Amino acid sequence: MPQTVKPHRALRLTLWTLALLCAATLGFFAWQNFYPVRAAEQWRYQVLHRDVAKAASLMPLDDGSLMVSQELDDAKGSILRIHPNGTREVVVGNLSKPDGMFATRGGWVFSQEALDSPVSFLKDGVVTELFRGQNVQGLWDDGKYLYAMEDRRDEGRVLRYRWSDQSLSVVRKGLDEGESIIRCTDGRLLYTKKKEGMVRELTEDGSDPVVLAKLNQPTFLMCDERGLWITEDATHRARLLLIDKQGHRQTILSFLKAPQSIVPTARGTYLVAEGGRNRVLELLPAQHENPR
Template sequence: MTQSLNHHRALRCILAVFALLSAATLGFFAWQSFYPVRAADQWRYQVLHRDVAKAASLMPMADGSLMVSQELDDAKGSIVRIHPDGTRDVVVGNLSKPDGMFATRGGWVFSQESADLPVSFFKDGVVTELFRGESVQGLWDDGDYLYAIEDRKPVGRLLRYRWSDQSLTVLRDQVQEGESIVRCTDGRLLYNEKKKGVVRELSADGSDPVVQAGLNQPTFLMCDARGLWINEDATHRARLLLIDQQGRQQTILSFLKAPQSIVPTGHGTYLLAEGGRDRVLELTPPPTTLAHE
């Protein structure tokens, strides 16, 4: 009888410990999910738009509206236009993980991060297929060429499409989870490898030196007068980093959840897509920095 009671007590203790550990684990993840975003000193942010499912790429329009890709899979994704009054229109629907967007040639191009789906050009309500890739994410256009990068495991490609003759060139074919490509103000063309946690410079000799390392799942890149912006596509405690012109790294936002693109608004602030929380943030820099902007 005594042995049986001891057995039941031990079992209850084990179950109690297991329940406490489970509660602590759930509490930890809940804390990480709901802990508020923190901004660096003198930087401020506000939630501009909510309920933007899997917000990915952002493209401010001249009329004050905002184009947003909603990165849902299985033809449930879309590109929506959010008007200044908050109303929304679906511009392109039935997409699978629409991701990169870039304004060019009087319209804009967009990618779909799913297998064997096209990079397309949208203009005057018409969608035209340009070329196909495998899980294409980031896009960059310099007028003559459109660059695209594939977010594939174990390796993807960095592609260059020439508008003049519709030719497609594979520039790199061993990119590990490439997500973004961007031309910086100093002329460098940079791309990232999410799995390796690095940002590289595309070089003529093919060496592609690492310009930033030790990152936590880097995703979207953006360059401006302040330097190189890097978002970390982590589910918990992700950061928005700024590498200034002198190479100094600053954490501008922390405790983000799967942030994606960041873009300037044209009036001194930035917009950031926080896909893990289905929202768009507006980021305001300190009033004393780059006062000439």
């Protein structure tokens, strides 16, 4: 006669199976969270600042201090200034998901990635509202125009604000999760489409050709003499990529957690906001003398 499993034994086996599945799941997410960031050959990194809540945009200042936007929601966000001696001060508080920042006209413009929130100008301690948008993230200023990207599902726009008369125009609409916009050294105006995993060029004729594709949630862009830098806003195993002038793609940092902006410093290094781990990293060429 076939043997039957007693009810209490079957229940015990079920509970053990569920416990093992839960342990494996927790172990996987712990591994994803704590697995160390890896740098490519010829590069290394160090943690410059910890406990910077949801670090997003970075702006090094001439006196050695650093401006950081802390992308918290519900008026809990802020723009923080970290001084060279490590002391911190809140420059602007009560913000909802402050994200993009750009230095211009002797001050800074900054965005808030929340519905019907202003893009503002900060100068000499005074904050002035320039215009309002929906979930504005990336900013770029060329002196004449201020460009702003709305990060929305299928309804995102590229906005263009003209400083001379404070007029606002819509350059593109119907974008799906556009996040960053930047003018590169070759003159191209590039922007990211996060959900589609691509970078496009903003062109006068509206064709907007694809520059790069098959990326994993690309967010911030930065151009310099080395090429085009791209961070991937993925929760796990995100990367910092560099596409050189010849078009070769290289992974400079891997196993990041929701990295945001990357900016150069006067020391010949780069700073990367790793929002998923609430910290700011400094990226250095391998032979670079440690500046700290």
